[in-house]
């Protein structure tokens with residue numbers, strides 16, 4: 125029997141080679157998801173090939189680490205065959221494992237079979253390539269063990285390659301750890317296989333020395349093999365490193381370009397009405413502010429005109445929304461034709477338009493509005509229907525009726541409202557005797573201010589599912605007001621008023637408390653891992669003690685911070701970036717998930733968002749609503765998802781109502797899905813009952829079926 129010793133440096137190098145090869149393979153697999161089909165193919169093939177070459181190199185470095193008191197040669201053909209087998213098995217199996225958005229057990233099993241049998245064959249063919257006058261005696265249990273380790277390592281390697289494809293938060297560290305595990309597994313297979321062999325020089329007597337020398341002269345010497353292995357390994361790792369660097373640079377350049385384009389697109393979307401192309405409410409506010417500044421500086425007068433079609437609802441009711449839409453476009457065109465390029469026309473929503481007229485006088489406005497009213501009075505011809513509508517308008521002047529945007533808007537609106545009250549189809553300039561628009565507002569406001577003390581607020585819960593597995597991940601808590609007369613109201617009906625009156629602060633605090641209490645309750649009921657997302661309103665987020673409010677509630681109800689998600693809108697987060705970074709970092713350090721809500725509707729500045737420690741991005745439902753194969757929104761959403769992934773953020777899509785939206789968003793790599801398709805928001809009793817029955821199917825009974833829109 126020959127005494128075998130091991131060179132520790134070469135053993136260490138063999139592990140290093142296995143580790144680097146594993147890392148390159150995981151890194152390449154991670155590039156598959158966000159690449160064009162051709163580059164994805166390149167990453168799949170090169171990642172698999174590098175893994176194969178790495179495993180082969182590791183094997184031979186391991187062989188070289190084994191020292192025996194004889195000279196060792198290796199058969200060239202068998203060595204080459206072992207190389208080809210490692211290459212093919214790794215490339216094929218990685219391709220099988222990482223293509224597709226899911227990895228069913230059958231496919232993982234098949235890929236494992238390919239990689240496992242490839243690696244094991246490579247190993248034993250590699251050992252058979254040893255040419256010396258030694259006999260090898262095999263310890264069968266150890267051989268079997270090495271086979272099992274080979275199969276198990278292949279399973280682990282492929283599962284890791286699939287699981288770590290998403291470039292989510294902390295993926296680099298995960299890949300390093302995973303590569304360590306893979307490196308150890310590959311080495312374990314190799315060294316257990318090696319230890320199954322006992323070498324003996326008892327064959328020396330059988331082989332005539334000259335024959336042996338003849339045989340060995342055909343083989344590759346140890347030195348030569350070292351050179352081959354070292355060169356191959358270095359060249360491959362070098363090439364992969366180089367390509368990965370170039371790819372990263374190209375990706376960065378592409379990302380910057382996509383960011384710029386996306387920002388432009390989102391900004392346009394955020395500031396202009398998609399139906400008519402006119403400025404929207406946000407853009408009007410910007411224009412109004414600059415008009416106010418200029419008028420104050422130059423001491424000039426300007427007018428703000430509010431316009432609303434009369435009885436527009438009848439058009440929708442009689443001919444349908446599509447005709448209503450066409451009419452709105454035609455109205456926008458006619459109004460635009462009456463104005464000059466110094467004026468700004470906007471659509472506030474529905475059938476409401478506004479016009480900003482700088483440096484003007486009452487006479488000019490008089491003439492202008494007459495033209496506007498007259499042009500709308502001409503019949504419209506839409507899809508062979510003749511539609512007659514009229515217009516009501518109200519005007520306020522700066523500085524006569526107000527010195528800020530709010531006052532001017534309120535007064536123009538009041539003037540328009542008073543025209544409506546007096547029979548419509550006309551116009552008026554604001555004056556103090558005009559009736560207030562919302563006659564029932566005081567009662568509503570009074571009800572609202574007492575709603576908290578009367579326990580009329582409720583949290584309803586909408587489930588969120590993981591994609592693509594569709595397992596329940598948690599809930600978003602949504603505010604509802606159970607109004608004594610009007611029934612359950614959605615936030616759209618009362619949130620603006622809560623914000624305006626400042627009541628939102630106490631209601632917001634109640635939301636935080638209730639959410640933590642609910643999480644605690646679910647905990648005690650045996651659901652310790654549910655996550656709950658709550659929305660922080662902009663003014664709540666601005667409160668100096670918001671951090672204490674959240675942490676106090678968490679402590680009071682013994683809630684693990686990792687179970688809480690705070691959703692804030694991008695506008696609120698980016699308003700005071702420095703403070704947001706500080707505050708959100710504090711939350712994130714506690715383990716709370718920070719999510720950016722309604723993404724795409726506000727500033728949409730992804731470069732600024734990158735500075736925030738947010739780990740989730742919630743795409744606004746307006747993008748999801750119109751998402752269809754090859755539609756413009758698909759491009760925008762997939763760019764948002766790619767960019768979010770590159771910023772290590774998970775993407776949550778809300779407002780999913782159709783199977784098509786579901787499939788598209790899953791394929792694009794959204795991590796979580798939420799929407800009517802899965803479940804509507806429901807009161808706590810229903811959620812608790814459902815949790816108890818553990819029956820979260822896709823078709824949860826809907827308790828808000830009468831409501832058309834999620835909130």
Ligand SMILES: Nc1nc2c(ncn2[C@@H]2O[C@H](COP(=O)(O)OP(=O)(O)OP(=O)(O)O)[C@@H](O)[C@H]2O)c(=O)[nH]1
Nearest residue numbers: 432433434435436437438440445448449473474475
């Ligand atoms: N077609 C269409 N209709 C819309 C759109 N947005 C809102 N609406 C509808 O526009 C109508 C607006 O009605 P109102 O202005 O409140 O009422 P009206 O019927 O015009 O009556 P008065 O304003 O009191 O004269 C509502 O029925 C809305 O559902 C839209 O984008 N397209």
